[in-house]
Amino acid sequence: MSGRPRVVVVGAGVYGAGTALELADAGASVTLIDARAPGHEWAASSGHSRVLRVEYGADVYYTRLAAAAREAWRALEARLGVALYHEVGVLALETDDQAEGPVGWAQQSFETVVGLGFRPERIEPNDVSRRFPAISSVGVRFASFHAVGGFLAARTATVALVEAARAAGAALCFGQAVVAVEFSGGRATGVRLEDGTSLPCEAVVLAPGAFALRLCPALGIVPPRVTRQVICYAPAPSPHYAAPALPVFAELASGCYGVPAWRDEPALKIAAHLPGPTIDPGDASARDATRDTLDVHRAYVAQRFPALAGLPLSEPHVCCYDMTPDEHFLIGRAPAAANVIVATGFSGHGFKFASALTPAIAQLALGEEPAIDLARFRPDRAMPG
Numbered sequence: 001m002s003g004r005p006r007v008v009v010v011g012a013g014v015y016g017a018g019t020a021l022e023l024a025d026a027g028a029s030v031t032l033i034d035a036r037a038p039g040h041e042w043a044a045s046s047g048h049s050r051v052l053r054v055e056y057g058a059d060v061y062y063t064r065l066a067a068a069a070r071e072a073w074r075a076l077e078a079r080l081g082v083a084l085y086h087e088v089g090v091l092a093l094e095t096d097d098q099a100e101g102p103v104g105w106a107q108q109s110f111e112t113v114v115g116l117g118f119r120p121e122r123i124e125p126n127d128v129s130r131r132f133p134a135i136s137s138v139g140v141r142f143a144s145f146h147a148v149g150g151f152l153a154a155r156t157a158t159v160a161l162v163e164a165a166r167a168a169g170a171a172l173c174f175g176q177a178v179v180a181v182e183f184s185g186g187r188a189t190g191v192r193l194e195d196g197t198s199l200p201c202e203a204v205v206l207a208p209g210a211f212a213l214r215l216c217p218a219l220g221i222v223p224p225r226v227t228r229q230v231i232c233y234a235p236a237p238s239p240h241y242a243a244p245a246l247p248v249f250a251e252l253a254s255g256c257y258g259v260p261a262w263r264d265e266p267a268l269k270i271a272a273h274l275p276g277p278t279i280d281p282g283d284a285s286a287r288d289a290t291r292d293t294l295d296v297h298r299a300y301v302a303q304r305f306p307a308l309a310g311l312p313l314s315e316p317h318v319c320c321y322d323m324t325p326d327e328h329f330l331i332g333r334a335p336a337a338a339n340v341i342v343a344t345g346f347s348g349h350g351f352k353f354a355s356a357l358t359p360a361i362a363q364l365a366l367g368e369e370p371a372i373d374l375a376r377f378r379p380d381r382a383m384p385g
């Protein structure tokens with residue numbers, strides 16, 4: 001691309017905001033557009049926390065990428081002067097009743113990270129409760145604690161990235177949805193806003209989160225399936241439920257995980273990484289969590305934090321996953337136009353990687369070769385039906 005390229009970034013979640021910052025740093029003329037305000041409650045990049053773990057089963061690519069992202073978050077923290085990453089450690093658990101065969105997610109992750117030179121601690125199942133008094137070790141067959149890992153301050157990070165992009169020269173346009181990408185001769189020429197105005201540009205980055213289903217089909221991309229995910233909070237009646245006494249905890253074979261109480265968040269976050277029912281992300285009634293039974297969360301709390309069994313769970317909140325069939329992301333040039341870069345389909349595990357992936361997304365938008373291998377995220381890859 002010659003001259004100062006004009007790039008429109010659609011969506012000011014962590015991906016759009018991070019990419020806009022990278023593009024502005026690279027000297028592009030950037031406009032970052034969002035239908036609402038950054039970090040709003042319907043965006044996935046909202047809420048208090050998102051887990052950063054390098055534990056990814058036997059998957060070396062994600063393990064390495066998470067480690068790189070951790071370094072990049074630290075660099076962003078130093079640049080932005082805001083606390084974004086809290087390294088409270090990760091406790092990975094595997095239980096007898098998980099039908100995963102002899103070696104499950106936690107043990108596979110342990111072996112992978114050790115193979116890559118990390119030093120997590122293996123904890124005998126009987127010692128889990130001694131080490132972390134809030135936790136019951138009933139049924140645990142494998143446990144490890146890794147001091148590398150913790151959680152990211154999701155909304156804070158997203159808003160800080162937007163502000164940094166603005167300070168680096170990006171123009172912000174909030175409160176207007178992009179309704180279409182405009183094309184001529186197989187290339188995007190700009191985007192059309194809901195008020196009918198057109199914004200011409202040389203490249204478009206589409207980072208619309210779950211709302212990708214509105215824009216993907218015109219670009220030759222099968223949109224991710226949008227699922228309804230509920231998080232909630234359990235009380236933290238003693239310091240045993242707060243970091244540093246309690247780290248992030250994850251039992252991904254059963255789907256449940258959570259974040260300890262922490263300074264500005266006095267309760268225990270409980271979530272289930274199990275894709276929920278398909279919904280329309282714009283349907284307010286589907287986002288109403290107030291009447292949710294929270295059965296999965298309640299059962300998990302009763303099993304793993306027995307002192308909290310029966311206590312009320314609070315602040316249920318619905319957030320959307322943008323699921324691809326293989327749960328890998330959709331990042332790359334759109335089949336319908338090479339100057340449209342999509343960054344969506346983060347399948348419920350994308351936040352942690354944004355610091356590592358947004359520089360590569362910006363490189364694609366500038367017509368450069370990305371510095372990291374994005375082959376597994378190609379939007380036109382074959383996926384299970």
Ligand SMILES: Cc1cc2nc3c(=O)[nH]c(=O)nc-3n(C[C@H](O)[C@H](O)[C@H](O)COP(=O)(O)OP(=O)(O)OC[C@H]3O[C@@H](n4cnc5c(N)ncnc54)[C@H](O)[C@@H]3O)c2cc1C
Nearest residue numbers: 011013014015035044045051178208209319346350351352
């Ligand atoms: C309950 C839950 C728990 C999660 N936990 C973790 C975790 O622990 N660790 C982890 O790594 N990841 C986690 N994730 C995933 C992570 O939060 C997401 O992958 C990430 O935030 C996605 O960011 P995004 O920028 O793609 O999308 P979003 O944050 O959703 O941002 C998209 C933005 O685009 C805007 N937009 C959409 N369409 C348009 C349009 N047409 N015009 C203008 N603007 C538009 C929206 O308003 C929105 O602001 C979790 C997700 C959920 C829902």
